[in-house]
Amino acid sequence: MTVMGMTGDEAVAHAAKQSNVDIVAAYPITPQTIIVERFSKYVADGEVQTGYICVESEHSALSACIGSSLTGARVFTATSSQGLALMHEMLYIASGLRLPIVMGVANRALSAPINIHGDHSDMMGSRDCGWIQIYVENAQEAYDWTIQAFKIAEDYEVQLPVSVNLDGFIITHCVEGVDVAEDDVVAKFLRTRKPLFKLDPQKPITVGALCFTDYYYEFKRQQVDALSHVNAVLNRVAKEYKSVTGRSYAILDTYGVEDAEAAVLCLGSTAGTAREVARKLRAQGKKVGVVKIWLYRPFPVDEIRAVLKSVKAVAVFDKAVSFGAQHGAFCSDVVSALHTGDKCPKIFNVIFGLGGRDIKPSDIELVFNQALETAKSGVVKEETVFLGVRE
Amino acid sequence: MSSDEKPGWKKLPMAATIAEPGSSLKYKTGDWRAFKPVVDEQKCVNCLLCWIYCPDSAIVRQEKWVTINYDYCKGCGICAQECPKQAIKMEEEQK
Numbered sequence: 131m132t133v134m135g136m137t138g139d140e141a142v143a144h145a146a147k148q149s150n151v152d153i154v155a156a157y158p159i160t161p162q163t164i165i166v167e168r169f170s171k172y173v174a175d176g177e178v179q180t181g182y183i184c185v186e187s188e189h190s191a192l193s194a195c196i197g198s199s200l201t202g203a204r205v206f207t208a209t210s211s212q213g214l215a216l217m218h219e220m221l222y223i224a225s226g227l228r229l230p231i232v233m234g235v236a237n238r239a240l241s242a243p244i245n246i247h248g249d250h251s252d253m254m255g256s257r258d259c260g261w262i263q264i265y266v267e268n269a270q271e272a273y274d275w276t277i278q279a280f281k282i283a284e285d286y287e288v289q290l291p292v293s294v295n296l297d298g299f300i301i302t303h304c305v306e307g308v309d310v311a312e313d314d315v316v317a318k319f320l321r322t323r324k325p326l327f328k329l330d331p332q333k334p335i336t337v338g339a340l341c342f343t344d345y346y347y348e349f350k351r352q353q354v355d356a357l358s359h360v361n362a363v364l365n366r367v368a369k370e371y372k373s374v375t376g377r378s379y380a381i382l383d384t385y386g387v388e389d390a391e392a393a394v395l396c397l398g399s400t401a402g403t404a405r406e407v408a409r410k411l412r413a414q415g416k417k418v419g420v421v422k423i424w425l426y427r428p429f430p431v432d433e434i435r436a437v438l439k440s441v442k443a444v445a446v447f448d449k450a451v452s453f454g455a456q457h458g459a460f461c462s463d464v465v466s467a468l469h470t471g472d473k474c475p476k477i478f479n480v481i482f483g484l485g486g487r488d489i490k491p492s493d494i495e496l497v498f499n500q501a502l503e504t505a506k507s508g509v510v511k512e513e514t515v516f517l518g519v520r521e
Numbered sequence: 522m523s524s525d526e527k528p529g530w531k532k533l534p535m536a537a538t539i540a541e542p543g544s545s546l547k548y549k550t551g552d553w554r555a556f557k558p559v560v561d562e563q564k565c566v567n568c569l570l571c572w573i574y575c576p577d578s579a580i581v582r583q584e585k586w587v588t589i590n591y592d593y594c595k596g597c598g599i600c601a602q603e604c605p606k607q608a609i610k611m612e613e614e615q616k
Contacts, residue, residue, distance in 0.1 A: 228536040327538050336539035348530035349537050
C-alpha cells in the first residue's frame with residue numbers, strides 16, 4: 131500500500147495504467163485533459179504497452195475505441211461536457227454492440243453560455259445511452275471505481291460500457307492522498323480481457339448488422355436484461371476488491387438514514403459536504419441522513435426503497451436541469467422508485483451547483499431544515515428549490 | 522406479446538452478431554423492386570458499364586450480353602440510366 135498525492139484526473143490515469151489497457155483513443159477537453167495527458171506520458175515513457183490513438187474529435191475517439199474493443203482489446207478513454215455531447219451517437223453504438231469500454235467523464239456544464247466548470251448536465255443529458263454510470267465522491271473513489279469498472283464491464287453477464295463520473299475541478303483538479311494498490315494486485319484482480327466474440331481476419335464475423343422491425347426490439351430487450359445483472363455483478367466485484375485492497379464499495383452509501391426522519395440524496399462530491407452537515411445536525415439531536423448513489427445507471431430502485439423505508443421526507447439534489455420536466459432527472463428517478471413502492475415519503479427537488487457554482491455547508495443545512503419541517507408537517511412547501519441562484 | 526415464429530430475445534446471439542460470414546446472400550432484396558430492368562439482347566454490346574455501376578452487383582456477365590440477377594436487383598435504374606445503347610428498359614413490376 132502506497133499513498134500518493136494526486137488529483138482525481140491523475141488517479142483515473144493511474145488506475146487505467148494499472149488496468150493494463152491495450153488501447154486508449156482520446157481527445158483532450160477541460161477538465162478531463164489531465165487524464166489523457168498523463169496517460170500519453172506513460173506511453174511516451176514506455177511505462178505501458180498501450181496503443182495510443184490521437185484523433186481529431188471525441189466522435190472519432192469513441193469510434194476508435196469501439197473498433198479497438200471489437201478486436202478483444204481492453205479500451206479506455208475519457209471526456210467531458212461538449213466532448214461527451216459530440217460522442218452522443220457513438221455512446222449508443224458502444225452499448226448496442228455490448229463493448230466493455232471504460233470512460234472517465236469529468237462532469238462539466240454544457241454550453242451555452244460557455245462554461246468549463248463542474249455540473250452534471252453532460253452525463254445526465256446522455257443518461258439513456260445504455261452505459262453503466264457510476265458517480266464518485268473523491269480522488270480515491272475515482273481510482274477505485276475505474277479499476278472495478280473494467281471488471282464489471284467485462285463480466286460475461288454484463289458486457290456493457292461504463293462511465294466513471296467525477297465532478298469537474300472539485301475532484302478532477304483537487305490534490306488528495308490516494309491509497310494506491312500495487313501493480314500486480316490490480317493485474318491479478320483484473321486479469322486479461324477474454325471477449326465473447328471478436329473481429330479476427332482468420333475467422334470473419336458480422337457485427338452491427340441491419341435489424342429492422344422484425345429484430346431490433348429483441349436486441350434492445352437484451353440490453354435491458356444485461357443491465358439487470360449489473361447490481362449482482364457489482365456487489366460481487368466490490369467484495370473481491372475489498373478482499374485485495376481493504377476498501378469497501380457497494381451500489382450506494384448511507385449515513386445516518388437508519389433512524390432519520392429526513393434524508394438528502396446526492397451524487398458525487400456533494401455527498402461529502404452533506405455528510406459533514408448531517409454529522410453536525412445529528413450532534414444537535416436532529417434526525418437526518420445522507421444517501422450517496424454510486425451506481426446511477428442502472429438505477430438502484432430496490433436499494434433506495436430499502437434504505438429510505440422509514441424516512442418521512444427526502445430532498446434530492448440534482449446538479450443538472452431537465453428542461454421542461456417536473457424534476458431534475460435524478461429526482462424523477464427517485465420519485466418513480468418510491469412512488470411505485472410500498473411507502474412513499476414526501477419528496478422535493480433541489481437544483482444546485484449549475485456551471486460549477488459552489489454549494490456551501492450552510493446551503494445544505496437549509497435543505498436539511500426544510501426537509502425536517504416537511505417530515506413534521508407532511509407538506510412539501512416548495513417542490514423544486516433553486517438553491518443558490520440570485521433572484 | 523408476439524406469436525411470431527422468429528426466435529425471442531433470449532435465443533438470439535448477443536448484439537446481433539453474425540458468426541457465419543456471407544450470410545447476407547440469404548437476404549434476397551429483389552422483392553423491394555418497384556421497377557424491373559429488362560435487357561434488350563439485340564441492343565446490348567456487352568460494354569459492361571452497367572456491371573461497373575450496379576450498386577448491388579446484380580448484373581451478371583454472360584458471353585454476348587448481360588443478364589440481371591433478380592434475387593438481388595432492387596430496381597434502382599442506374600443501369601438503364603448509364604447504358605450508352607439504351608439497351609435496358611425499366612418496366613413496372615406486376616405484383
